[in-house]
Amino acid sequence: MSNENAPQEPVKKKKGGALKLVLLSVLLLGAGGGGTYAAFASGMLDTGAVKEDPNPKLVLKGAEDPYPAGDSASxxxxxxxxxxxxxxxxxxxxxxxxxxxxxxxxxxxxxxxxxxxxxxxxxxxxxxxxxxxxxxxxxxxxxxxxxxxxxxxxxxxxxxxxxxxxxxxxxxxxxxxxxxxxxxxxxxxxxxx
CATH class of the missing domain: 3.30.479.30 (Band 7 domain)
Incomplete structure (x- = not known):
């Protein structure tokens, strides 16, 4: 017996499959971006920027102070x-x-x-x-x-x-x-x- 004449159920198409794929991609990219940002912020990845020395430096007479006196102090x-x-x-x-x-x-x-x-x-x-x-x-x-x-x-x-x-x-x-x-x-x- 053949199944040729048997009624066939129509194949259901999954709705929103492409939308789910796009959303999943965006989420993964966002998480990756957040991870990348965290790596830059924590210093794990070098941005090439010059890092500021946390310790104050001596100021020569006549030289400009990189942190001018009085900017935050009265x-x-x-x-x-x-x-x-x-x-x-x-x-x-x-x-x-x-x-x-x-x-x-x-x-x-x-x-x-x-x-x-x-x-x-x-x-x-x-x-x-x-x-x-x-x-x-x-x-x-x-x-x-x-x-x-x-x-x-x-x-x-x-x-x-x-x-x-x-x-x-x-x-x-x-x-x-x-x-x-x-x-x-x-x-x-x-x-x-």
Missing amino acids: KDKVEVVHGVGGGKYRTAYYAFTEEFTSNLADSSGLVQVSLAASTHYDGRVLMWLDEHETALRSRILAELAATSEADLASIKGKEELQQRLTKAINEALEEREGFGGVDNVYFRSFIVQ
């Missing part, structure tokens, strides 16, 4: 000096906004100081001083509270305090930004009571 807090004498690097100063007042160690005395920090590095250090001023204030106040009244009676004691403050500020910046960059701390006013 202009009234920053002073840039390009003087002709001294070293070959320009000096920029950051003035802390408020005075620091603290009890002194092992006495009923108080110290009140107004401070500025200097750097020979680019404006990123000034920006970080401004951004992290609250954390820096805390570290400075801790150093002042650990200082005795006798230490502040001599020039040598004040110079040692400057060195401790410089170290404390750099440590706080290194914790937050991975780089310190403060060369010195200066007293703008100094009162012991």
